Amino acid sequence: MLMDGTAAAKRIVDQAAADTAALKADGVTPCLATVLVGSDPASVTYVRMKQNRSAKAGIGSWHVELPEAITTRTLVAALTELSQDPDVHGILLQHPVPPHIDERAAFEAIAPEKDVDGVTMHSFAAMAFGEPGFVSATPGGILRLLDEYEVDLAGKHAVVVGRSPILGKPVGMMLLARDATVTYCHSRTADLASYTRQADILVAAVGKPKFITGDAIKPGAVVIDAGYNPGNIGDVDFAGAVDKASLITPVPGGVGPMTIAVLLEQTVAAAKMAQRRL
Numbered sequence: 656m657l658m659d660g661t662a663a664a665k666r667i668v669d670q671a672a673a674d675t676a677a678l679k680a681d682g683v684t685p686c687l688a689t690v691l692v693g694s695d696p697a698s699v700t701y702v703r704m705k706q707n708r709s710a711k712a713g714i715g716s717w718h719v720e721l722p723e724a725i726t727t728r729t730l731v732a733a734l735t736e737l738s739q740d741p742d743v744h745g746i747l748l749q750h751p752v753p754p755h756i757d758e759r760a761a762f763e764a765i766a767p768e769k770d771v772d773g774v775t776m777h778s779f780a781a782m783a784f785g786e787p788g789f790v791s792a793t794p795g796g797i798l799r800l801l802d803e804y805e806v807d808l809a810g811k812h813a814v815v816v817g818r819s820p821i822l823g824k825p826v827g828m829m830l831l832a833r834d835a836t837v838t839y840c841h842s843r844t845a846d847l848a849s850y851t852r853q854a855d856i857l858v859a860a861v862g863k864p865k866f867i868t869g870d871a872i873k874p875g876a877v878v879i880d881a882g883y884n885p886g887n888i889g890d891v892d893f894a895g896a897v898d899k900a901s902l903i904t905p906v907p908g909g910v911g912p913m914t915i916a917v918l919l920e921q922t923v924a925a926a927k928m929a930q931r932r933l
C-alpha cells in the first residue's frame with residue numbers, strides 16, 4: 656500500500672492556511688524568509704515550491720538570493736539581519752550551500768525562535784532532549800506520515816540508512832523517542848543488507864538513487880524513501896520494493912510534500928509564538 660504524502664501534506668497545509676487566516680484577522684501575517692545561495696537547479700525548484708505553497712496558504716514569503724561566490728561572513732550577516740527582523744517569523748536556508756561556505760556557521764545564525772526548518776543545534780538538542788522546539792522538516796514529515804497510517808513504532812526495529820544532521824540523525828532520534836529500537840547505517844556500512852533485512856521500519860536517507868534494492872527489504876516492512884535524487888528518483892528501488900513492503904512512500908508524492916507541509920506548519924507556529932510575545 657502506498658503512503659500518500661501529497662494527501663497527508665494537503666491536510667497539514669489546509670490547517671496552516673486556516674490558522675494563517677485567523678492570525679491575519681488579528682493583524683499578523685506569518686512570513687517565511689527563504690535564502691538561496693547560488694543557482695543549483697534543484698535548490699531553485701525546491702525554494703520555488705516552498706514559496707508557491709506558502710502563497711497558497713496565505714503565508715507571506717520574503718526571498719533572498721545570494722551569489723555563489725558569497726563569503727560565510729556575508730551569509731551569516733544576511734541571516735542575522737533576518738533573525739532580527741520582526742516581520743519575519745521563519746527562516747529557511749536552502750541546503751546545500753556551495754562547498755566554500757561553512758554551512759553549520761550559517762545555520763547557527765538563524766535565531767532559534769525562527770528556525771522553522773529545524774536545522775540549528777538548539778533545535779536538534781531540544782528534539783534530542785524531548786523539549787519543545789521546531790523539528791527538522793523532513794524527519795518531522797516522516798513521523799507525521801507514519802502517524803497518518805497508524806504505524807505502531809513501539810518495540811519495532813527501525814533501521815535508518817543515512818546520518819546527515821538534518822535528516823538521518825534526527826529521524827533516528829525521533830523514532831527512538833517513540834520507543835522504536837533504532838539502528839543507524841550509512842553508505843559505508845559493511846554488509847548493509849544484513850541490517851536492512853531486519854528492519855520493521857526502514858528509512859532510506861542516503862542520497863543515492865535506488866541504493867536499497869528489493870532483496871534488502873524484510874517482507875512486510877514499512878519503507879520510507881526520503882531520497883530526492885535528480886530526476887525524482889528515490890533511494891529505494893521502488894519496483895523491487897513495492898511487493899515486499901506493507902507500506903511504502905513513493906517518490907514523488909511521499910516524503911517530499913510532507914517536508915514542505917511541516918515547514919509551513921512550523922512557520923505559522925512561529926508567528927503565533929511571536930504574537931504571544933508582543
Ligand SMILES: Nc1nc2c(c(=O)[nH]1)N[C@@H](CN(C=O)c1ccc(C(=O)N[C@@H](CCC(=O)O)C(=O)O)cc1)CN2
Nearest residue numbers: 701748749750751772792793883907908909911912914
Ligand atoms: N534547508 C533545507 N534544505 C533541504 C531540505 C530541507 O528540508 N531543508 N530538504 C531537501 C530538499 N527539499 C527541501 O528543501 C525537498 C525536496 C523534494 C521535495 C518534494 O516535494 N519533491 C516532490 C517532487 C518535486 C518535483 O516534482 O520536482 C515530491 O517528492 O513529490 C520537497 C522538498 C534538501 N535541502
